[in-house]
Amino acid sequence: MTRRQHDVCRFLLFQQFGEQVSVVGKYLLQKSPSPLHLISSETHLDTEQVKKILCILIQQNIVTFGQHKRGFIEYSIRTGEILNRLWFPKYIYCAKTLYGDAAELLLEDVLQRGQVQMSKVIEVVMQRFNEALETSGKQKISESFVVDKFSNLVRTHFLQRCLDPIKSESNKVVGLEVTGEEETLYRLPDLSRKRKKSHDDGPPAKRSKSERPADDEGDGIFWRVNNERFHQMFRDQAIVQAISSKIDRSAGEVLRAMLRVSEVKTAGMATVTTPISVTEIFNALPKDLMARPLLETYLSLICDDSTNFLSKVGDSGGGMYSINIYEALAQLVKAHIESVVQERFGSKCLRIFRVLLLKKHLEQKQIEDFVMISAKEAKDLLYTLFSENFITTTEISKTPDHAPSRTFYLFTVNIQHVASMVLNRCYKALYNAMVKKETEVNEHRRLLDKQERMEAIAASVEDASQRDEILNTITPSEQEQIIKVRRTIQMLDHSELQICEGIFILEMYLMYFKQRQKDKS
Amino acid sequence: MATAAVKEEPIEEVDFETRFIMLCQASPEGITDNVIQKELPQCDTKQRMTIVNRLLSMGKIDLLKSGSKLLYRLKDPDSASQVKGGDNQEKLVYQIIKDAGNKGIWIRDIRFKCNLLLTQVNKILKNLETKKLIKAVKSVAASKKKVYMLYNLEPDRSVTGGAWYSDQDFESEFVEVLNQQCFKYLEQRAAAAREAKSDPIAQRNASFTPLEDVWKYISDLGISKVQLSKEDIETILNTLIYDGKVERSLVAGQATASGDGYVKLYRSVQPLIPTTGLMRMPCGACPVFDQCYEGGAVSPTTCVYMKEWLEI
Numbered sequence: 001m002t003r004r005q006h007d008v009c010r011f012l013l014f015q016q017f018g019e020q021v022s023v024v025g026k027y028l029l030q031k032s033p034s035p036l037h038l039i040s041s042e043t044h045l046d047t048e049q050v051k052k053i054l055c056i057l058i059q060q061n062i063v064t065f066g067q068h069k070r071g072f073i074e075y076s077i078r079t080g081e082i083l084n085r086l087w088f089p090k091y092i093y094c095a096k097t098l099y100g101d102a103a104e105l106l107l108e109d110v111l112q113r114g115q116v117q118m119s120k121v122i123e124v125v126m127q128r129f130n131e132a133l134e135t136s137g138k139q140k141i142s143e144s145f146v147v148d149k150f151s152n153l154v155r156t157h158f159l160q161r162c163l164d165p166i167k168s169e170s171n172k173v174v175g176l177e178v179t180g181e182e183e184t185l186y187r188l189p190d191l192s193r194k195r196k197k198s199h200d201d202g203p204p205a206k207r208s209k210s211e212r213p214a215d216d217e218g219d220g221i222f223w224r225v226n227n228e229r230f231h232q233m234f235r236d237q238a239i240v241q242a243i244s245s246k247i248d249r250s251a252g253e254v255l256r257a258m259l260r261v262s263e264v265k266t267a268g269m270a271t272v273t274t275p276i277s278v279t280e281i282f283n284a285l286p287k288d289l290m291a292r293p294l295l296e297t298y299l300s301l302i303c304d305d306s307t308n309f310l311s312k313v314g315d316s317g318g319g320m321y322s323i324n325i326y327e328a329l330a331q332l333v334k335a336h337i338e339s340v341v342q343e344r345f346g347s348k349c350l351r352i353f354r355v356l357l358l359k360k361h362l363e364q365k366q367i368e369d370f371v372m373i374s375a376k377e378a379k380d381l382l383y384t385l386f387s388e389n390f391i392t393t394t395e396i397s398k399t400p401d402h403a404p405s406r407t408f409y410l411f412t413v414n415i416q417h418v419a420s421m422v423l424n425r426c427y428k429a430l431y432n433a434m435v436k437k438e439t440e441v442n443e444h445r446r447l448l449d450k451q452e453r454m455e456a457i458a459a460s461v462e463d464a465s466q467r468d469e470i471l472n473t474i475t476p477s478e479q480e481q482i483i484k485v486r487r488t489i490q491m492l493d494h495s496e497l498q499i500c501e502g503i504f505i506l507e508m509y510l511m512y513f514k515q516r517q518k519d520k521s
Numbered sequence: 522m523a524t525a526a527v528k529e530e531p532i533e534e535v536d537f538e539t540r541f542i543m544l545c546q547a548s549p550e551g552i553t554d555n556v557i558q559k560e561l562p563q564c565d566t567k568q569r570m571t572i573v574n575r576l577l578s579m580g581k582i583d584l585l586k587s588g589s590k591l592l593y594r595l596k597d598p599d600s601a602s603q604v605k606g607g608d609n610q611e612k613l614v615y616q617i618i619k620d621a622g623n624k625g626i627w628i629r630d631i632r633f634k635c636n637l638l639l640t641q642v643n644k645i646l647k648n649l650e651t652k653k654l655i656k657a658v659k660s661v662a663a664s665k666k667k668v669y670m671l672y673n674l675e676p677d678r679s680v681t682g683g684a685w686y687s688d689q690d691f692e693s694e695f696v697e698v699l700n701q702q703c704f705k706y707l708e709q710r711a712a713a714a715r716e717a718k719s720d721p722i723a724q725r726n727a728s729f730t731p732l733e734d735v736w737k738y739i740s741d742l743g744i745s746k747v748q749l750s751k752e753d754i755e756t757i758l759n760t761l762i763y764d765g766k767v768e769r770s771l772v773a774g775q776a777t778a779s780g781d782g783y784v785k786l787y788r789s790v791q792p793l794i795p796t797t798g799l800m801r802m803p804c805g806a807c808p809v810f811d812q813c814y815e816g817g818a819v820s821p822t823t824c825v826y827m828k829e830w831l832e833i
Contacts, residue, residue: 172787241794242794250721339794340799340805347764354764358762370759372696429804433821494796502797
């Protein structure tokens with residue numbers, strides 16, 4: 001965690017939960033884990049207040065807790081979870097494209113509440129959805145439709161159960177754990193239990209008789225969004241998009257089908273997917289997209305491509321192929337970094353940078369020869385890159401005294417290092433964009449509020465001339481101002497999203513890199 | 522007896538001298554004392570010494586040292602004639618420059634080799650230059666370094682830098698133009714391939730262009746005043762690879778006269794991603810990014826770059 005990330009975290013907490021939460025959050029970001037009394041004394045907040053704040057944060061999956069070996073409970077903050085909030089709009093959009101509007105509302109509700117019971121969320125969604133349908137004059141949907149969407153999301157692991165509490169002897173919750181296997185996280189409650197209620201003699205069933213009958217379905221089980229699953233999805237999308245722009249759309253579709261097949265088979269953080277046979281890929285492809293010979297052509301085409309996303313691992317089953325996720329991410333990260341170099345230092349610097357990427361270790365003279373730029377200029381560009389830490393040198397001394405005249409200086413690129421540096425820059429830029437947006441909104445709050453109010457009033461007025469009159473209270477100059485501010489906000493929003501995309505790839509790559517290091521050792 | 526011996530000597534000496542020269546002619550890289558002793562057993566050490574001294578003073582042979590042995594070598598008749606009129610030092614410097622061939626030799630190295638004073642060497646070099654026996658060529662490796670070589674020699678590529686240099690200046694514009702033209706050509710080939718073929722493999726194969734075609738295209742364009750070799754075009758195409766715009770592939774083919782047995786194919790490629798998000802806002806390329814923080818002299822809320830960007 002770097003300072004830049006902390007800045008973003010703090011800002012997000014402030015924006016979404018208010019000042020006091022951000023104060024607690026800031027403290028926890030610095031001194032995590034801490035016990036309750038320390039938090040309250042250090043932040044000068046009332047213990048009760050801190051308790052409430054912690055409750056909210058635990059509810060939103062941001063804070064976790066555990067027992068210290070001395071017996072007290074410690075709270076720690078999960079920065080990743082806060083940063084994931086940047087992705088919420090994308091999660092919702094993803095659910096919408098996959099399972100339609102009902103799933104969109106479902107996910108929105110789950111995200112808003114953090115942890116929620118199935119029955120509650122379904123109730124809310126039903127209500128909202130039917131309201132919307134009523135105003136547009138369409139037919140209402142039944143409950144089973146929403147339940148179906150919910151179970152779809154669970155089955156595809158987009159939603160998961162919250163962890164079960166561990167209780168101490170005095171019946172205090174001291175921690176959270178996964179009970180049983182990982183699979184149980186995605187087990188749906190028995191939905192047919194409503195009918196078999198007479199067999200059930202547990203306390204929930206008894207209580208349910210007095211309450212509304214819909215409430216007993218899997219109550220006591222809380223659900224939350226499975227961030228990792230979404231990230232996996234985005235990762236796959238990024239890979240598919242890259243190959244689509246490199247080769248063509250059909251190649252992207254082939255890869256998408258492969259990734260969908262491998263989703264179920266491959267372990268979460270595997271750097272290479274399990275081999276998939278041509279037949280499997282063919283079956284997973286949308287019908288009528290391509291004939292089998294064409295599919296095989298595409299597979300060999302992607303294999304031959306310099307990107308190394310795909311490799312053939314065997315001949316059984318018409319050929320076995322596996323996707324090298326790590327390699328794909330590495331290529332994408334390189335592309336992002338190259339883009340940064342290109343835009344920041346120009347194409348000539350990019351050439352130098354890529355020469356170093358391709359040839360690993362080079363002396364200054366060799367670089368000058370390869371890039372075909374005059375020696376003076378090349379030297380200048382090389383040292384610009386060096387001073388900005390995009391490239392590093394390795395000293396190889398001919399003699400033990402490391403005298404400069406008897407030492408080779410080899411330039412090289414350390415891609416992990418550059419990736420984390422660019423990542424930091426991304427976070428800071430993101431923070432800047434968010435701060436700028438906030439100040440823009442605050443500056444023009446009066447104007448924006450006024451416009452909103454006027455539009456609301458105008459919408460409620462029937463008469464056309466009256467409506468015009470109301471709308472005319474906003475002067476043309478104000479109107480102009482409003483358009484400008486809206487445009488500004490939109491631009492900043494847009495760049496926030498674009499930066500997030502870069503951040504995602506960089507984060508993913510660094511995560512996989514660490515995983516690979518772990519696998520090797 | 523004594524008179525007879527005296528009379529005999531010059532005859533023998535002349536005879537020895539011609540035989541000595543013949544021996545030297547037979548082996549142009551020089552002969553050692555041993556060889557002379559073997560070939561001319563009747564010639565004793567004293568006689569040999571007088572012959573060598575005479576020939577040396579006449580400037581017909583060179584005395585060289587190879588290891589611990591002495592080596593006698595016949596002087597080039599024409600070089601001897603060319604430096605005619607010059608003194609020994611001049612001859613020596615000329616010889617050193619000649620040995621350097623078309624790579625040339627630096628004045629400092631000449632000084633080391635001949636052990637003469639700088640002023641002397643300068644004078645000799647000036648002399649030789651005015652006689653048009655040698656010339657000074659500026660090296661591309663270091664613009665202030667002059668190298669000397671014989672007047673009639675064509676400087677080596679390492680000295681002139683090949684086609685990419687004119688008057689030891691690197692022609693970056695020329696390289697840029699060639700770089701763009703090569704890329705344009707490959708782009709056109711790729712576009713034509715996309716239109717003509719529907720099969721993805723055929724499409725890719727058609728977009729691959731052999732080095733030869735690129736070379737012909739560039740030659741026909743007539744951008745270059747000098748004749749470019751295939752190797753020159755290859756270095757240009759390499760820069761395109763480093764730019765990430767082009768890919769190269771080696772394909773086994775008929776072994777040609779050049780003897781490679783493979784064909785180098787090039788094709789233009791699409792980038793993997795569009796410009797990354799960071800660089801689409803001013804922060805990406807901001808020069809004062811590191812000094813920027815809230816409440817500072819440079820801050821996101823008062824940023825001029827941001828303001829400019831948002832007002833577009």
